[in-house]
Amino acid sequence: MRVLVTCPPMLVLIDQFRSRFEDAGIELVAPKVVQVLSEDELIELLPACDGWIAGDDPASARVLAAGVAGKLRGLIKWGVGTDAVDFEAAKQLGLPVAHTPQVFGREVADVAMCYVIGLARQTFLIDREIRVNHAWPKPSGISLAGKTVALVGAGDIGKNVGRRLAASDMNIIAYDPMFTPSDEHPYETANWPERLGEADFMVFTCPLNASTRKMLNRETLALAKPGVRIVNVARGPVFDEQALIEGLQSGHVHSAALDVFEIEPMPEDSPLRAFDRCIFGSHNGSNTSDAVVRVTHLAIDKLFAMLGVGEPVAA
Numbered sequence: 001m002r003v004l005v006t007c008p009p010m011l012v013l014i015d016q017f018r019s020r021f022e023d024a025g026i027e028l029v030a031p032k033v034v035q036v037l038s039e040d041e042l043i044e045l046l047p048a049c050d051g052w053i054a055g056d057d058p059a060s061a062r063v064l065a066a067g068v069a070g071k072l073r074g075l076i077k078w079g080v081g082t083d084a085v086d087f088e089a090a091k092q093l094g095l096p097v098a099h100t101p102q103v104f105g106r107e108v109a110d111v112a113m114c115y116v117i118g119l120a121r122q123t124f125l126i127d128r129e130i131r132v133n134h135a136w137p138k139p140s141g142i143s144l145a146g147k148t149v150a151l152v153g154a155g156d157i158g159k160n161v162g163r164r165l166a167a168s169d170m171n172i173i174a175y176d177p178m179f180t181p182s183d184e185h186p187y188e189t190a191n192w193p194e195r196l197g198e199a200d201f202m203v204f205t206c207p208l209n210a211s212t213r214k215m216l217n218r219e220t221l222a223l224a225k226p227g228v229r230i231v232n233v234a235r236g237p238v239f240d241e242q243a244l245i246e247g248l249q250s251g252h253v254h255s256a257a258l259d260v261f262e263i264e265p266m267p268e269d270s271p272l273r274a275f276d277r278c279i280f281g282s283h284n285g286s287n288t289s290d291a292v293v294r295v296t297h298l299a300i301d302k303l304f305a306m307l308g309v310g311e312p313v314a315a
Contacts, residue, residue, distance in 0.1 A: 007055035061089035074306030104286035109160035115257030153206030154179035
């Protein structure tokens with residue numbers, strides 16, 4: 001029996017998990033992956049594997065069909081986002097699929113809050129100027145207290161971000177049709193894109209689906225307050241990246257902190273690289289060693305249950 005692992009955070013720590021596969025009599029297939037494997041690369045590997053623990057790789061109908069035509073009997077999407085998985089194709093093929101929901105709320109929220117503070121106080125810009133240009137800049141930042149945040153997505157990650165924003169005395173308007181305010185999360189709500197003109201910050205934590213794809217675009221940005229600061233720890237295609245670039249060029253958008261992009265890794269010729277006040281991540285918001293170990297054991301447990309092997313160890 002063989003299992004393919006293509007999730008980069010899991011692969012970084014893969015030696016910690018080899019014994020679980022060995023004890024279950026499973027051969028581990030662990031290729032080098034920067035962000036994702038292509039469809040063609042997956043089609044080359046999957047038919048010889050009984051199980052797959054995937055990152056954000058394209059689990060398309062074509063890929064899944066090739067896998068099922070071979071040995072593939074189970075797929076676990078490691079992590080929270082599932083937009084890369086064709087669930088309908090999996091259902092038609094009779095392929096069991098599961099993921100690991102609500103496991104990174106705190107970790108991604110920590111990064112989002114880091115970005116909010118970084119944009120407010122330009123800490124990343126100061127660091128770069130000192131290191132690269134041997135300068136000693138003192139830009140005037142803005143205080144967080146009293147500022148308004150448009151929090152787009154109020155699920156597990158969004159609620160964790162909201163707690164951190166509220167602790168900084170910020171006002172929160174939540175945009176999420178599934179969210180209901182509570183004593184723990186007493187945020188104002190609005191329908192997207194209402195009230196965007198009130199927001200000093202926008203923070204995106206929503207899933208990628210038909211209703212959120214390119215929800216930040218020329219039309220919605222035109223409604224935003226001049227000088228707005230924008231954070232995206234959701235998915236790159238939630239933004240029309242060209243519209244964001246135009247907003248940065250005009251100054252309507254003060255700056256943006258992006259952990260995710262329309263194309264990943266971010267292309268070397270991306271115009272975004274020209275904006276010094278922006279902060280860039282590598283789609284790494286959930287990646288702490290503590291969380292990776294916890295979620296990897298959970299993913300292995302779920303896959304082993306599908307395959308009928310091994311013993312669970314996750315809490």
